[in-house]
Amino acid sequence: MSSSSSTVEENNTVIDQPVMVKEPSIAKFREEVVNWGLLYDSVATIEDPDFRINAELAKLVRDARKSIVDAFDEGRPFISNNYCTAPEVSKAMGLPSYMLFEAPFIPSSKEVLGDQLDHTAAMGLGPDLCTAIRSGIYYVEQGLVPLPAAMIGFIFPCDGMPMLHQVIKHNKFWKDMPLFCPDPPYFQDPRSIDYFANELKKMVSFLHNATGATLDMDKLKEIIDESNKQYLLWQEYNELRRARPSPHGYDIGGAKCFCVSQMFSVGEPDGTEWFGKLVKLAEDKVEQGLGSTPQEKIRMFWFDIMPPNWADELFPILAQEYGAVCVMDMFGNSPYTTIDTSSEESIWQGMAKRGLFDTPMVRQAIGPAEGFLDDLTRIVRDYEIDVVVWPGHMGHKESLGTYGIIREACKDLGVHFLDLRVDILDGRFVEKDETLDKFARFFKNKGLA
Amino acid sequence: MNNMITSSGSQREYTPSDRIQCDAFQQMCEATACVQNSALKRWKENGGKVVGFLCSMAPDELLIAANMLGFRVRGTGSTNTDLADNYFTNLNCTFPRHCLNMAMEGEYEFLDGILYLNSCDHIRRLYDNWKLNIDTEFIELIALPRQTGPDQVKFFTEEFQMIREKLESHFKIKITDDALRDAIKLGNETRRLQRRMYDLRKQDDPPITGAEVLTVMVAGTAMPKTEYNVLLRELLEELEGKQGSGKEYRARLMITGGVLDDPKWINAVEEVGGLVVADGLCFGGRIMWEDIDETIEDPIEALGRYYLADRPSCPRVVDKQEERAEFTANMFKEFNCDGIVGAKMVFCDQWNVENYMLKSDMHEQEIPFMSVEREYITSGTGQLKTRIQAFIESLGK
Numbered sequence: 085m086s087s088s089s090s091t092v093e094e095n096n097t098v099i100d101q102p103v104m105v106k107e108p109s110i111a112k113f114r115e116e117v118v119n120w121g122l123l124y125d126s127v128a129t130i131e132d133p134d135f136r137i138n139a140e141l142a143k144l145v146r147d148a149r150k151s152i153v154d155a156f157d158e159g160r161p162f163i164s165n166n167y168c169t170a171p172e173v174s175k176a177m178g179l180p181s182y183m184l185f186e187a188p189f190i191p192s193s194k195e196v197l198g199d200q201l202d203h204t205a206a207m208g209l210g211p212d213l214c215t216a217i218r219s220g221i222y223y224v225e226q227g228l229v230p231l232p233a234a235m236i237g238f239i240f241p242c243d244g245m246p247m248l249h250q251v252i253k254h255n256k257f258w259k260d261m262p263l264f265c266p267d268p269p270y271f272q273d274p275r276s277i278d279y280f281a282n283e284l285k286k287m288v289s290f291l292h293n294a295t296g297a298t299l300d301m302d303k304l305k306e307i308i309d310e311s312n313k314q315y316l317l318w319q320e321y322n323e324l325r326r327a328r329p330s331p332h333g334y335d336i337g338g339a340k341c342f343c344v345s346q347m348f349s350v351g352e353p354d355g356t357e358w359f360g361k362l363v364k365l366a367e368d369k370v371e372q373g374l375g376s377t378p379q380e381k382i383r384m385f386w387f388d389i390m391p392p393n394w395a396d397e398l399f400p401i402l403a404q405e406y407g408a409v410c411v412m413d414m415f416g417n418s419p420y421t422t423i424d425t426s427s428e429e430s431i432w433q434g435m436a437k438r439g440l441f442d443t444p445m446v447r448q449a450i451g452p453a454e455g456f457l458d459d460l461t462r463i464v465r466d467y468e469i470d471v472v473v474w475p476g477h478m479g480h481k482e483s484l485g486t487y488g489i490i491r492e493a494c495k496d497l498g499v500h501f502l503d504l505r506v507d508i509l510d511g512r513f514v515e516k517d518e519t520l521d522k523f524a525r526f527f528k529n530k531g532l533a
Numbered sequence: 534m535n536n537m538i539t540s541s542g543s544q545r546e547y548t549p550s551d552r553i554q555c556d557a558f559q560q561m562c563e564a565t566a567c568v569q570n571s572a573l574k575r576w577k578e579n580g581g582k583v584v585g586f587l588c589s590m591a592p593d594e595l596l597i598a599a600n601m602l603g604f605r606v607r608g609t610g611s612t613n614t615d616l617a618d619n620y621f622t623n624l625n626c627t628f629p630r631h632c633l634n635m636a637m638e639g640e641y642e643f644l645d646g647i648l649y650l651n652s653c654d655h656i657r658r659l660y661d662n663w664k665l666n667i668d669t670e671f672i673e674l675i676a677l678p679r680q681t682g683p684d685q686v687k688f689f690t691e692e693f694q695m696i697r698e699k700l701e702s703h704f705k706i707k708i709t710d711d712a713l714r715d716a717i718k719l720g721n722e723t724r725r726l727q728r729r730m731y732d733l734r735k736q737d738d739p740p741i742t743g744a745e746v747l748t749v750m751v752a753g754t755a756m757p758k759t760e761y762n763v764l765l766r767e768l769l770e771e772l773e774g775k776q777g778s779g780k781e782y783r784a785r786l787m788i789t790g791g792v793l794d795d796p797k798w799i800n801a802v803e804e805v806g807g808l809v810v811a812d813g814l815c816f817g818g819r820i821m822w823e824d825i826d827e828t829i830e831d832p833i834e835a836l837g838r839y840y841l842a843d844r845p846s847c848p849r850v851v852d853k854q855e856e857r858a859e860f861t862a863n864m865f866k867e868f869n870c871d872g873i874v875g876a877k878m879v880f881c882d883q884w885n886v887e888n889y890m891l892k893s894d895m896h897e898q899e900i901p902f903m904s905v906e907r908e909y910i911t912s913g914t915g916q917l918k919t920r921i922q923a924f925i926e927s928l929g930k
C-alpha cells in the first residue's frame with residue numbers, strides 16, 4: 085500500500101489528507117463502472133418501457149461509482165456514507181460517497197456472494213450472523229473496497245451494524261481512517277429527533293475536519309428541495325400501485341426507488357427525472373388497466389428487503405402459476421415526508437426525522453415493535469393485501485422477535501400471514517423448491533389457489 | 534466430584550453447595566438455583582416491592598434508593614420455550630425465549646415492575662412481547678446509546694432521571710438524592726467485596742472454583758444488597774487464608790461472553806481440568822470491576838456515567854472495543870491464566886463479532902483463545918467438555 089497526499093485550501097487553512105492509493109481496493113469499482121456502462125449501452129435500443137426504467141438505473145449506478153473512481157484517481161477525498169445518515173449533507177459538501185454496506189445487495193455480487201460468505205466461516209465468523217454483515221466484514225477485511233478519506237457510520241437499526249463498524253475500526257488498514265457514527269436514539273419522540281439532529285450537526289464538523297470540505301446551507305437547501313420532489317413523485321407512484329391490477333410487481337419501483345433517492349442520485353435532477361418517467365409509466369398502465377401479470381389474483385406484501393439475488397427465481401413463477409403479485413415490499417413504501425427548508429433548524433430536524441423514521445428498514449426496526457405494526461396496517465389497508473409474506477430473514481433478529489406480534493396483527497387485520505424464514509441474500513439458506521412448495525401449500529390451504 | 538453420573542447414566546444436577554458448607558454460601562446457592570428464592574420471598578412477605586431488570590446496565594441503585602429490590606431477570610429453571618415460541622422464532626437467542634416462557638407460565642408474577650434496556654435485538658423484542666403478554670404493572674424501557682461521548686452520557690443520564698420520575702409517580706414515592714448516594718455506597722460496597730472474592734482466584738490453588746464464584750455473583754442480583762453483603766462477608770471470612778478447592782486442574786482459564794448465569798456450565802469446564810479463575814461476563818467481572826464515582830455531585834449523573842461509560846462495556850458499545858480487548862488481556866495476565874474461552878450464545882450477533890475481534894487481538898499478544906457456542910439452558914455438556922479438553926491439550930497442559 086502506498087499513500088499520497090492531497091491538499092485542500094480552506095479559509096486559509098491548509099489541510100493535508102492522506103489519500104489511499106491501493107489499486108485492488110478500487111478494482112471492483114472500476115469493473116462496475118465498465119459493467120454498468122456496458123449494460124446501459126447494450127440496452128439503449130430496447131424500447132420496452134418497463135425494461136428501460138430499470139436499465140436507466142444502471143446509468144445512475146455507473147455515474148455514482150465513477151464519481152468514486154475519479155476522486156480516487158485524482159487524489160480528491162471521497163467518503164463512505166449511508167442512506168439514513170443524511171446523504172444530502174455530504175452531497176452538499178461536494179464529497180462523492182459510496183455505501184460500504186451495499187455490496188451484497190447489488191446484483192453484480194451475485195456470482196461471488198456464496199463463496200465470499202463461505203469464506204467468512206473460515207475467517208471465524210459464526211454462520212448465524214446476518215449475511216449482509218458477514219459480507220460487509222469480508223469486503224473490509226479482504227481490502228475489496230477503497231479506503232475513504234472519512235466514513236459516516238450507521239450503527240442502527242440492528243445489532244449487526246454496530247459490530248460491522250467495530251470491525252472497520254479494528255482493521256489494520258482502516259483503523260486510522262476518521263469514522264463518525266451518529267448515535268441513534270430508540271424512540272420516535274421529539275427529544276430523540278433533537279438528539280439525532282445534534283448528531284448530524286456534529287457530523288458536519290467531523291467531515292470538515294477530515295476532508296476540508298465545507299457545508300454551504302444554500303446548496304444543502306437546493307439538494308433537499310430536489311430530493312423533496314423525488315419523494316413526492318415516489319408517493320404519487322405508490323398511489324398508482326394501489327390500482328387493481330397493480331401496474332408493477334416485485335421488479336419495478338420498490339427498492340429501486342430507494343436506491344435512486346437515497347443512494348445513487350440523492351437530490352439530483354437526474355433522479356427526479358427517473359421518478360417522473362416511473363410515474364408516467366405507471367399512469368399509462370393504470371389507465372389501460374394493465375397489470376404486471378395478465379391475471380392478478382393474489383396481492384402480496386413482502387414484509388422485508390426484496391431478495392436482490394433470487395427474487396427473479398421466485399416471483400415470476402408465483403405470478404405465472406397463481407397470479408400472485410407482490411404489490412408492495414418493505415423498501416417500496418416508506419412514507420417519506422418532505423423536509424421543510426424554510427429555516428436551518430427545520431432542515432436539521434427534517435433530516436434527522438427522515439434518517440430515522442422515514443428510511444426503510446430503519447424506520448421499522450430501530451425502535452419498539454410498533455414501527456413494524458404501523459407499516460403493516462397502513463400497507464395492508466392501502467393496497468388491499470391478501471397475503472403478508474413474512475420472509476423472516478435469518479439476520480433480522482429484531483424482526484424475528486416480532487413474529488408473534490405480526491402474526492396476531494395480521495389476524496386482527498383479516499389478512500393471511502405466510503411465515504417463510506429465508507436468507508434474503510443467500511439463496512442457499514433454503515432451497516428454492518422448498519420455498520415454492522411452501523407457497524403452493526399455503527395458497528392451497530387458504531383456498532387461494 | 535459434584536457432577537456424579539447416576540446408575541441410569543444421566544447426570545445428577547450440579548449443586549455447588551456440596552463443597553463449601555457455610556450457611557452464607559448455601560443461601561447464595563439457593564438464590565442462584567431458582568428465581569423465587571427465600572430472601573426474595575421474605576422481602577415480598579414484608580410488603581417490599583420487587584422490580585425486575587434486563588440487562589446489567591440497568592441502574593440497580595435507583596431501585597435500592599426507592600427501597601425496592603432489583604432483580605435481574607433470568608430463565609433459571611425453565612425447561613422449554615413452547616409458549617414463548619409463539620412469539621419468538623427458533624432463530625432468536627434462547628435467553629429471552631426462556632425468560633418469556635417463564636413469565637408466561639406465571640413465574641414472574643411477583644414482579645411489581647420491570648425495567649428494560651435495548652441491550653440487544655432479542656432483549657428489546659422481549660420487552661415488546663412482555664408488554665403484550667405479561668401483566669406487569671410497571672414496564673419501561675431505558676434507551677441506551679451506542680457510544681460513550683459527553684452527549685451520550687447526558688442523554689443516558691436524562692433517561693435515568695426520567696425513570697426516576699416515573700418510578701416516583703407510579704409507586705407514589707420520593708427518591709431523594711441522599712437515598713441515591715447511600716444506594717451508590719451500598720452498591721460499591723458489594724463491588725468491593727466481590728473484587729475481594731476475585732482476588733482469591735489469583736492464588737495458585739484458589740479456595741473457590743469458577744462455578745462457585747458465578748453462584749455468588751448471580752445471587753448478588755437476586756436478593757437485597759444489605760443481606761447479600763453480610764453473606765458475602767461471611768463467605769470471605771470462611772475462604773480467606775485458605776488454599777485449594779480440592780479440585781484438580783490442568784489449566785487456568787478465563788471466560789468471556791454474553792449472558793451466562795448457570796454455574797453448571799462452568800462446572801462442566803472445570804470437570805475436565807480447566808479451572809475458571811477469571812471472567813469478563815456480565816454476571817461476573819464486568820459488573821464490579823469499577824466503582825461508581827461517589828465524588829460526582831449529582832448522583833443520577835454518577836449512575837449515567839458509570840453504567841454507560843465507566844464500567845467495562847459490552848460489545849454493543851461501539852467506541853470501546855479496544856478498551857474491552859485491553860480489559861480482557863489485563864485480566865488474563867493479572868489472574869495468571871493459560872487461555873481464554875469465548876462463550877457465545879447461538880444467534881448472538883454481538884458476541885459473534887466481538888469474539889472474532891477478540892481472538893485476533895489475543896493472538897497478537899500470544900494469548901490462546903477459543904470460541905464455543907452455547908444455548909442458555911445447559912444440557913448435554915459432552916461436546917463442550919471435548920472441546921475444552923482439546924483446548925487444554927493445545928495449551929500443552
Ligand code: SF4
Binds near residue numbers: 215216242479480481
Ligand atoms: S439486513 Fe437487517 S440485520 Fe442485516 S444488517 Fe441489515 S438491518 Fe441489520
Ligand code: SF4
Binds near residue numbers: 628653654655656878
Ligand atoms: S447473549 Fe447476546 S443475543 Fe442473547 S440476550 Fe445476550 S446480547 Fe442478546
